[in-house]
Amino acid sequence: MGLDMLTGPDAGELLEAAVSTAGGHLEAWRVTQVDHRGEGTTVAYQATVQWPTGRTDDVLGASSLAADDEAPPGALTLSDGQNRVCVWRLPDDPGLPGLSAALGAETLSALLRSFGLDPAGLRTELVSYRPKRRAVIRVSSAGGMLYAKVLPPEDVEALHRRHEMLYNAGVPVPHSLGWTDDGLLVLENLPGTPLRRRLLQPDGKLPQPDDVISVLERFPPGVLGLNRRRPWSRRAPQYAQMIGHSLPAEAERARQLAEVIASALKDVPLGSDPTHGDFYEAQMMVDSSGRIVGLLDVDTVGPGSRVDDLACALAHCEALGLSSSAHAERSYAMSRLWQPVFEERVDARQLRMRVAGVLMSLATGPHRVQRPDWPAATGRMLDRIEDVLQDAPRR
Known part of the structure; x- marks a missing residue:
């Protein structure tokens, strides 16, 4: 699917089809980020959606699929017979399975407790988001402020080890408290x-x-x-x-x-x-x-x-x-x-x-x-x- 299909006027029809399948109605949308590479295009959108429970401001994502790509879990796959695209609603990014945990109060509270931190008053804020590539969430609670970095699961352990190497050498990087199998890395807050x-x-x-x-x-x-x-x-x-x-x-x-x-x-x-x-x-x-x-x-x-x-x-x-x-x-x-x-x-x-x-x-x-x-x-x-x-x- 070409760049124009995901960023031009027709993208609204694509998003409406995905939202309506989930029971909502797309009221407004705009492109906020485009990642166009030789192997495909991934786009993030800011959208206003009317759901049965009320109107919300949502972040949506869409990514083109090659003919032989498998449909990713957690996303809706649409096709017009020639082009295929998967669409998702944050936090259900198919490339970042740890994002749901990073933004979910119950799972995140349990993770903080495992680090010996008090999750009382837990608040999360999405600081940055690159669809299918990474996200950063600011986590505040009675235990202090931390950052959760979400990556594709296959990348997270290596990044934890990298933080350990640099931190132990005296480079002023955030100390990594640990990581999860679904791609969530927990980092201490830096001074300054x-x-x-x-x-x-x-x-x-x-x-x-x-x-x-x-x-x-x-x-x-x-x-x-x-x-x-x-x-x-x-x-x-x-x-x-x-x-x-x-x-x-x-x-x-x-x-x-x-x-x-x-x-x-x-x-x-x-x-x-x-x-x-x-x-x-x-x-x-x-x-x-x-x-x-x-x-x-x-x-x-x-x-x-x-x-x-x-x-x-x-x-x-x-x-x-x-x-x-x-x-x-x-x-x-x-x-x-x-x-x-x-x-x-x-x-x-x-x-x-x-x-x-x-x-x-x-x-x-x-x-x-x-x-x-x-x-x-x-x-x-x-x-x-x-x-x-x-x-x-x-x-």
């Missing part, structure tokens, strides 16, 4: 303020570049034994294709920019440094002095090149400045603070090329989250990639 929130404070102190680098230097050698993940910068051609598919008017420009990036990285080794893999301001917690006291989302930790982590941090500064007027001034200031020191520690040309590569991946974001102005926002991201490539030092 999210760096992205600190950027909204005109006088709030920002991390110094040496502090940013020192966090990465704490990663233990055991990281090199984990699976290698291709860095964002090496996937620029793939993301350029995604941009071209969703925005044909920019297809050729995106392709040409990705070609420049790929050519610059073609003969460069992938590296053998312990890396975070997705290192940027939203993953960092800071104290009042701006020192980094927490680091989130270590799913991508593994062997790589330090320059890729530093490029990721700078690219996100640029992307945040382009996408949020509230963050722009401080985000650009942080980029100017970090970049000169980063360029002293790693090859300056490689850093700029990889910044451009990460920006290409981020240029798919406006469409993925369905920003109202996503075509123009995508164009501005491509403009910035051109600027970065133009300013890169020559060989």
Whole structure:
């Protein structure tokens, strides 16, 4: 099933068919997230549904199925004779069976008790959700605040072990209390303020570049034994294709920019440094002095090149400045603070090329989250990639 079928006007008929089968009536809907890949498309929706028990605001998901895909449990499968799609209502995501437990008071209370925590006054809040890929739930109770991370079941034990390795090495990651067979990982709350929130404070102190680098230097050698993940910068051609598919008017420009990036990285080794893999301001917690006291989302930790982590941090500064007027001034200031020191520690040309590569991946974001102005926002991201490539030092 094509992208248009899940995001265009016909998607309403699809959602109505699924909701009515469950006894409801779809009153309104909008796309909130699109994950379009070569093997298929997955979409999240915010919907208003009239049920026999009353009107609710629901999160719905839909995913295209290949002809030989089995119908997933927990979702309704629909077909028009040519295309097949599965549709579900949160928390019944077929790729995240632990989500129901993470949002269910009875099962979650029992899990907290098993950790010796008091579940009285239990409250849950869905912090983030990527259909079929992951979800994060903030859990508050008399026992304190925790976070439940929901993953495909086959991934959860490895992430728990990763947290253990880093935590025991002194990296300021959340301590993992444990995991369940259905994909639920329970993490302690970190101290500090999210760096992205600190950027909204005109006088709030920002991390110094040496502090940013020192966090990465704490990663233990055991990281090199984990699976290698291709860095964002090496996937620029793939993301350029995604941009071209969703925005044909920019297809050729995106392709040409990705070609420049790929050519610059073609003969460069992938590296053998312990890396975070997705290192940027939203993953960092800071104290009042701006020192980094927490680091989130270590799913991508593994062997790589330090320059890729530093490029990721700078690219996100640029992307945040382009996408949020509230963050722009401080985000650009942080980029100017970090970049000169980063360029002293790693090859300056490689850093700029990889910044451009990460920006290409981020240029798919406006469409993925369905920003109202996503075509123009995508164009501005491509403009910035051109600027970065133009300013890169020559060989």
